[in-house]
Amino acid sequence: xxxxxxxxxxxxxDALAGVAAAHSDLRVDFANRIxxxxxxxxxxxxxxxxxxxxxxxxxxxxxxxxGMLDAACAGEVFTSPTPDQMQEATKVVDRGAGVLHIVxxxxxxxxxxxxxxxxxxxxxxxxxxxxxxxxxxxxxxxxWTAGRRGVGVTVLLEKIVGAAAExxxxxxxxxxxxxxxxxxxxxxxxxxxxxxVPAAGKPTFDLPDDMMEIGVGIHGEPGRHRVPLxxxxxxxxxxxxxxxxxxxxxxxxxxxxLNGMGGSPLxxxxxxxxxxxxxxxxxxxxxxxxxxxxxxxxxxxxGCSVTVLKADDEILKLWDAPVVTGGLRWGA
Amino acid sequence: xxGTIGLDSLVTxxxxxxxxxxxxxxxxxxxxxxxxxxxxxANMARGMAAVMEKLETSTPSTADELxxxxxxxxxxxxxxxxxxxxxxxxxxxxxxxGAVAEFDGAALAAALRAGLDGIVARGKAEAGDKTMxxxxxxxxxxxxxxxxxxxxxxxxxxxxxxxxxxGRDATEPLVARKGRASYLGERSAGHxxxxxxxxxxxxxxxxxxxxxx
Numbered sequence: 001x002x003x004x005x006x007x008x009x010x011x012x013x014d015a016l017a018g019v020a021a022a023h024s025d026l027r028v029d030f031a032n033r034i035x036x037x038x039x040x041x042x043x044x045x046x047x048x049x050x051x052x053x054x055x056x057x058x059x060x061x062x063x064x065x066x067g068m069l070d071a072a073c074a075g076e077v078f079t080s081p082t083p084d085q086m087q088e089a090t091k092v093v094d095r096g097a098g099v100l101h102i103v104x105x106x107x108x109x110x111x112x113x114x115x116x117x118x119x120x121x122x123x124x125x126x127x128x129x130x131x132x133x134x135x136x137x138x139x140x141x142x143x144w145t146a147g148r149r150g151v152g153v154t155v156l157l158e159k160i161v162g163a164a165a166e167x168x169x170x171x172x173x174x175x176x177x178x179x180x181x182x183x184x185x186x187x188x189x190x191x192x193x194x195x196x197v198p199a200a201g202k203p204t205f206d207l208p209d210d211m212m213e214i215g216v217g218i219h220g221e222p223g224r225h226r227v228p229l230x231x232x233x234x235x236x237x238x239x240x241x242x243x244x245x246x247x248x249x250x251x252x253x254x255x256x257x258l259n260g261m262g263g264s265p266l267x268x269x270x271x272x273x274x275x276x277x278x279x280x281x282x283x284x285x286x287x288x289x290x291x292x293x294x295x296x297x298x299x300x301x302x303g304c305s306v307t308v309l310k311a312d313d314e315i316l317k318l319w320d321a322p323v324v325t326g327g328l329r330w331g332a
Numbered sequence: 333x334x335g336t337i338g339l340d341s342l343v344t345x346x347x348x349x350x351x352x353x354x355x356x357x358x359x360x361x362x363x364x365x366x367x368x369x370x371x372x373x374a375n376m377a378r379g380m381a382a383v384m385e386k387l388e389t390s391t392p393s394t395a396d397e398l399x400x401x402x403x404x405x406x407x408x409x410x411x412x413x414x415x416x417x418x419x420x421x422x423x424x425x426x427x428x429x430g431a432v433a434e435f436d437g438a439a440l441a442a443a444l445r446a447g448l449d450g451i452v453a454r455g456k457a458e459a460g461d462k463t464m465x466x467x468x469x470x471x472x473x474x475x476x477x478x479x480x481x482x483x484x485x486x487x488x489x490x491x492x493x494x495x496x497x498x499g500r501d502a503t504e505p506l507v508a509r510k511g512r513a514s515y516l517g518e519r520s521a522g523h524x525x526x527x528x529x530x531x532x533x534x535x536x537x538x539x540x541x542x543x544x545x
Contacts, residue, residue: 053369075411076375076411078370078371079369079410080413082407082408084407107455107510108413108414112411114416115407115416139515146512197370199370199374200365200370204369204370205365220369220370221367221369222516224516224519
């Protein structure tokens with residue numbers, strides 16, 4: 001394992017120190033592993049917190065700031081944070097209007113946020129609402145699985161719902177918007193390589209040079225299928241087709257994200273976006289906004305994911321609203 | 333050690349479990365690499381290290397306090413799915429144990445059963461879902477049956493540990509229906525469930541500490 005680290009067990013603490021050193025508009029609570037805004041939003045506005053295992057940067061700490069999250073709870077690499085962290089973050093950001101927890105659908109994340117909600121209700125009386133994102137079409141949504149994983153839509157949701165909270169919408173309206181966004185987006189990912197969790201020291205799975213994994217999540221877990229490596233055009237089709245088969249995107253404008261898994265260079269991501277855009281156009285999907293880059297990653301995994309979100313005038317207006325975070329920054 | 337189990341034995345059990353997950357850390361992580369996210373060994377080792385560190389600074393004098401401390405430490409230090417699941421297991425054990433300093437067999441069995449019920453309430457797992465339930469449930473059934481048949485506690489714990497290991501081994505052909513492994517669908521078959529492996533260690537260390545051999 002070759003990594004820019006001091007020691008595997010110190011990766012998270014050392015990375016949080018870097019966040020604190022780099023961003024004067026953020027604060028880091030090192031004991032509770034919370035990244036939050038240096039200047040809290042105004043009283044009476046709904047606050048947003050998210051969190052999850054580390055290794056997906058910029059998600060979530062890179063999305064804390066004006067127009068997106070109020071705080072992010074960082075867990076160990078690929079491990080959900082704990083209820084006490086979430087409860088502390090909830091208390092820190094609450095401005096009296098309630099707090100929305102944005103949770104990606106993974107068993108651990110859901111259980112820890114559920115325990116945090118129980119603790120918050122019992123101890124602090126802060127009103128908490130929860131959205132669980134589940135946009136990954138690679139997973140069959142049935143009672144026989146833990147349900148679809150929350151992946152790329154989480155990024156778009158944090159931006160769009162963050163803008164709505166900044167406008168001053170109440171918790172009920174913020175939650176309703178979050179549910180609308182989550183229900184309108186679908187994602188599909190693939191991997192060219194595995195990734196190396198620092199504490200494990202070696203790649204999570206072996207993937208021969210001539211093979212790729214289709215339907216991966218964001219934790220270096222193997223995907224649904226292992227198939228022979230193909231050209232970008234063919235890979236794009238394998239990602240786009242299941243998304244379009246799952247939801248009709250032809251009725252209005254869409255927001256599309258071509259996301260890198262962390263180990264693929266931007267030139268390849270743009271190349272892939274070109275292939276995806278051609279397929280979407282052919283299928284009658286009108287792309288109104290795009291995002292190309294590394295936004296929800298899986299450490300050093302090479303590969304990418306595609307997210308398509310059905311938008312409307314309201315969602316596009318919220319998308320265009322100012323945002324000032326480490327990971328997304330425009331309009332301010 | 334035939335009739336009752338004192339608090340010191342319970343602490344020794346927890347310490348033995350700490351040692352076991354620390355020694356088996358790479359093995360548990362390897363199992364998790366195959367069908368999960370390669371962190372189960374590191375998480376359990378970190379959690380149990382935190383548990384023993386806490387117990388060294390303040391050792392509770394009753395079983396309810398002891399298990400509450402263990403459960404809260406796991407919930408706040410492990411994360412992932414194992415934190416809430418093992419944490420809930422010990423928190424529920426504590427709630428059922430009450431403010432006692434020693435257990436008889438029936439009381440220990442009842443506390444363990446309450447812990448398992450807590451895992452089910454939290455994780456909603458059923459038999460055959462390829463989870464820790466598949467090791468713990470047969471273990472506790474075997475423990476109850478052995479005690480009911482008049483087997484002394486240490487031997488009953490040995491029978492329970494054997495059943496946990498058989499349950500763990502039986503997860504290998506199963507297709508996971510809970511947790512991250514369920515995303516793999518059919519590809520999760522052919523691997524042991526990591527949670528069932530750590531649960532089997534929990535039951536084996538209990539048997540070892542109570543002196544089953």
